[in-house]
Amino acid sequence: MVCLALAPPGLAGESAPVRIGSKAFTESVILADIVAHLAKNDGLETEHVKGLGGTRLLWEALLAGKIDIYPEYTGTLSEEIFAGQGIRGVPALREKLAEFSLTMTDSLGFNNTYVIGMKEELATKLGIRSISDLGEHPDLTVRFSNEFMKRADGWDALARRYRLPHRDVRGLEHALAYEALDKGVIQVTDLYATDAKIRKLQLRRLEDNLIHFPKYHAVFVYRTDLEQRAPDFAAALRSLETAIDETAMTSMNARVELDGRSEEHVAAVFLDRERGIQSRVRERSVTEEIARYTLEHLHMVVVSLAGAMLVGIPLGVLAARKLGLAQPILGAVGIIQTIPSIALLVLLIRPVGYFSDELGFPQAVVALFLYSLLPIVRNTYTGLRGISPQLYESAVALGLPPSVRLWRIELPLASRMILAGVKTAAVINVGFATLGGFIGAGGFGEPIFAGIRLNDYGVILQGAIPAAVLALLVQGLFEFVDRMVVPKGLRIEPIE
Amino acid sequence: MFELSDISKRFGTTEAARAIDLTVEPGKTTVFIGPSGCGKSTLLRLMIGLIRPDTGRVRYRGETLSPQNAMRLRRKMGYVIQDGGLFPHLTGRGNIALTARFLGWNAERITARMDELVSLTHFPTDGLDRYPAHLSGGQRQRVSLMRALMLDPDVLLMDEPLGSLDPMIRSKLQAELRAIYRALGKTVVMVTHDLAEAGYFGDTIVLMREGRIVQVGSFRDLIDSPADAFVTDFVHAQRSPLEATQGVTP
Ligand SMILES: Nc1ncnc2c1ncn2[C@@H]1O[C@H](COP(=O)(O)OP(=O)(O)O)[C@@H](O)[C@H]1O
Ligand SMILES: [Mg+2]
Numbered sequence: 001m002v003c004l005a006l007a008p009p010g011l012a013g014e015s016a017p018v019r020i021g022s023k024a025f026t027e028s029v030i031l032a033d034i035v036a037h038l039a040k041n042d043g044l045e046t047e048h049v050k051g052l053g054g055t056r057l058l059w060e061a062l063l064a065g066k067i068d069i070y071p072e073y074t075g076t077l078s079e080e081i082f083a084g085q086g087i088r089g090v091p092a093l094r095e096k097l098a099e100f101s102l103t104m105t106d107s108l109g110f111n112n113t114y115v116i117g118m119k120e121e122l123a124t125k126l127g128i129r130s131i132s133d134l135g136e137h138p139d140l141t142v143r144f145s146n147e148f149m150k151r152a153d154g155w156d157a158l159a160r161r162y163r164l165p166h167r168d169v170r171g172l173e174h175a176l177a178y179e180a181l182d183k184g185v186i187q188v189t190d191l192y193a194t195d196a197k198i199r200k201l202q203l204r205r206l207e208d209n210l211i212h213f214p215k216y217h218a219v220f221v222y223r224t225d226l227e228q229r230a231p232d233f234a235a236a237l238r239s240l241e242t243a244i245d246e247t248a249m250t251s252m253n254a255r256v257e258l259d260g261r262s263e264e265h266v267a268a269v270f271l272d273r274e275r276g277i278q279s280r281v282r283e284r285s286v287t288e289e290i291a292r293y294t295l296e297h298l299h300m301v302v303v304s305l306a307g308a309m310l311v312g313i314p315l316g317v318l319a320a321r322k323l324g325l326a327q328p329i330l331g332a333v334g335i336i337q338t339i340p341s342i343a344l345l346v347l348l349i350r351p352v353g354y355f356s357d358e359l360g361f362p363q364a365v366v367a368l369f370l371y372s373l374l375p376i377v378r379n380t381y382t383g384l385r386g387i388s389p390q391l392y393e394s395a396v397a398l399g400l401p402p403s404v405r406l407w408r409i410e411l412p413l414a415s416r417m418i419l420a421g422v423k424t425a426a427v428i429n430v431g432f433a434t435l436g437g438f439i440g441a442g443g444f445g446e447p448i449f450a451g452i453r454l455n456d457y458g459v460i461l462q463g464a465i466p467a468a469v470l471a472l473l474v475q476g477l478f479e480f481v482d483r484m485v486v487p488k489g490l491r492i493e494p495i496e
Numbered sequence: 497m498f499e500l501s502d503i504s505k506r507f508g509t510t511e512a513a514r515a516i517d518l519t520v521e522p523g524k525t526t527v528f529i530g531p532s533g534c535g536k537s538t539l540l541r542l543m544i545g546l547i548r549p550d551t552g553r554v555r556y557r558g559e560t561l562s563p564q565n566a567m568r569l570r571r572k573m574g575y576v577i578q579d580g581g582l583f584p585h586l587t588g589r590g591n592i593a594l595t596a597r598f599l600g601w602n603a604e605r606i607t608a609r610m611d612e613l614v615s616l617t618h619f620p621t622d623g624l625d626r627y628p629a630h631l632s633g634g635q636r637q638r639v640s641l642m643r644a645l646m647l648d649p650d651v652l653l654m655d656e657p658l659g660s661l662d663p664m665i666r667s668k669l670q671a672e673l674r675a676i677y678r679a680l681g682k683t684v685v686m687v688t689h690d691l692a693e694a695g696y697f698g699d700t701i702v703l704m705r706e707g708r709i710v711q712v713g714s715f716r717d718l719i720d721s722p723a724d725a726f727v728t729d730f731v732h733a734q735r736s737p738l739e740a741t742q743g744v745t746p
């Protein structure tokens with residue numbers, strides 16, 4: 001407090017930008033961009049961590065202070081974050097959030113509840129109007145988003161409420177579900193009420209005749225300290241309450257998903273029209289974007305790989321030298337590999353958060369580092385253990401101390417094997433780093449995730465093609481590095 | 497030069513050395529011989545401290561070999577094994593100069609010493625910059641010998657140095673090697689399984705069986721006064737090489 005009081009006014013705000021998070025779908029990104037423009041208009045520095053993959057991730061990031069605010073739905077708070085605690089309605093939620101030093105706005109003005117949808121044409125043909133009608137068609141292929149499968153009000157509860165007979169109902173990435181629905185691969189899925197695709201793909205919203213789904217009012221959840229840090233901005237946030245109705249939101253979604261405008265642009269248009277706030281939106285060219293993705297991607301790969309080499313090679317040496325440590329070391333780096341990547345990213349938010357304020361890049365780098373350890377440690381160990389006992393003893397017999405033997409004899413002899421491990425790690429890393437898009441670390445994963453979200457293959461390819469090319473380049477690069485690193489005597493063919 | 501007293505070494509259930517007592521005379525060539533697996537290499541490796549005895553001790557010039565002094569004492573010994581044990585990632589020169597470089601010898605001193613060794617071993621100078629993969633078997637053994645001699649050790653420990661060479665090259669190298677031993681006047685301990693070779697090189701021959709020393713003596717002693725029936729059998733089993741060496745006075 002003393003420090004704060006002594007600091008010149010405005011400095012506190014400058015040193016801590018407002019960090020805004022959004023989920024991996026258009027509406028969430030638009031709402032976050034609206035808030036970002038608002039904050040900028042108030043002279044605040046902002047950072048938008050776009051398209052984070054899932055509610056849990058955002059919630060964790062918010063609690064850890066990695067983000068300050070993100071758009072959420074009342075139903076998601078009740079049914080997912082506070083699942084099973086029976087906390088419903090804005091006042092109860094607000095009370096609960098206060099326990100975490102969080103607060104939220106009132107409804108922004110629309111209820112984006114879950115609806116069950118199917119193609120209009122098929123629904124007409126089969127005479128299906130409501131969810132109850134589905135009960136007479138047990139042979140329909142039903143797929144839901146992974147999130148919906150897990151929710152307290154998701155498939156299990158829905159099937160019980162409506163006594164639905166469908167078997168073999170499984171989860172699917174939500175954006176892929178539309179595609180599958182359109183192609184007729186599946187017939188029924190969950191949708192959002194303000195979904196632009198309902199119009200585009202001509203889908204019918206089945207009536208929730210038993211009133212199963214709770215309300216999903218859009219709100220902003222934010223850290224309460226924002227009210228002190230940026231009081232004007234907090235007030236501006238409040239002014240968004242009831243400002244966006246379902247039609248307005250659906251049409252904004254459609255501008256992005258159907259007309260190909262950026263979320264940033266659509267958000268700016270909204271604020272200009274509703275508030276007369278002018279925002280500068282710089283639309284970058286595809287080339288500029290790909291250049292940025294490439295740099296971000298390389299940055300992640302290079303930093304994590306360098307770290308993995310610095311730690312992995314010594315660990316491999318240790319395992320080879322002290323045989324009692326071999327099993328514990330190889331076992332530990334092996335176990336890391338079995339942690340699912342998404343889970344690892346979520347798990348890392350808080351521990352890594354102690355060392356860095358940024359969200360995304362550091363977590364992705366640490367995850368990539370951890371996954372890179374196994375091939376590097378294992379190959380170093382195998383390479384050193386594979387040195388023939390005669391050579392090993394010859395080095396000892398020459399009276400060379402262990403460190404000299406390691407640097408002059410053992411590591412060079414194992415160099416090809418170690419390099420192969422580094423190469424494996426690098427190539428896996430390039431592919432793996434696309435998952436950075438999941439936690440806002442940037443790189444080629446950003447367009448891949450955005451493309452899935454927008455159901456736009458062009459955007460997906462902006463990430464997928466360069467990522468594949470980069471993997472090939474890395475592969476080629478290592479042929480060259482092999483010549484630099486592996487001693488010539490190990491590369492030549494024997495004469496006899 | 498070496499004094500081994502009550503040395504035993506066991507590998508699992510194999511007793512590779514049992515209660516060995518042996519004195520190696522300085523300036524002489526001592527040859528270990530015996531059937532395969534009798535413990536010849538083990539004894540040599542005990543002497544250079546690559547393995548530690550279970551019981552007993554090895555003394556080198558009066559100093560008991562221990563993990564603390566092994567590294568220093570090894571630099572006073574040269575060790576050559578069957579296929580040379582050359583490091584494939586280093587050229588002949590790199591192999592030979594490895595320890596000298598580590599000890600901080602300057603380039604002139606290294607070159608001067610290498611020149612001496614090249615003329616001693618009749619090694620083609622251009623071969624020094626080849627990698628072991630591009631050297632013949634005989635050339636590899638010469639490089640290995642030069643590497644062992646680089647620091648001018650007091651003793652050479654040779655474990656079947658000619659073992660993997662074909663007969664023509666082998667007999668040529670035997671003659672050269674003996675000339676080198678004589679020129680150097682160093683203590684040599686050499687392992688072979690070939691009685692003719694033992695007779696050709698050895699001032700003293702140590703015949704071993706199953707980890708034990710059966711007889712120590714000159715080549716003549718082994719033939720004229722065998723210690724037991726095993727010695728007689730061993731000598732007879734190698735009759736033809738024996739005949740071949742009869743023209744040569746051992
Ligand atoms: N490192 C080792 N581990 C297990 N057994 C060994 C090892 N070294 C040698 N031996 C065994 O000890 C015995 C003597 O081996 P060695 O001294 O190499 O025999 P030689 O050189 O006379 O042929 C053999 O039975 C061999 O198998
Ligand atoms: Mg042997």
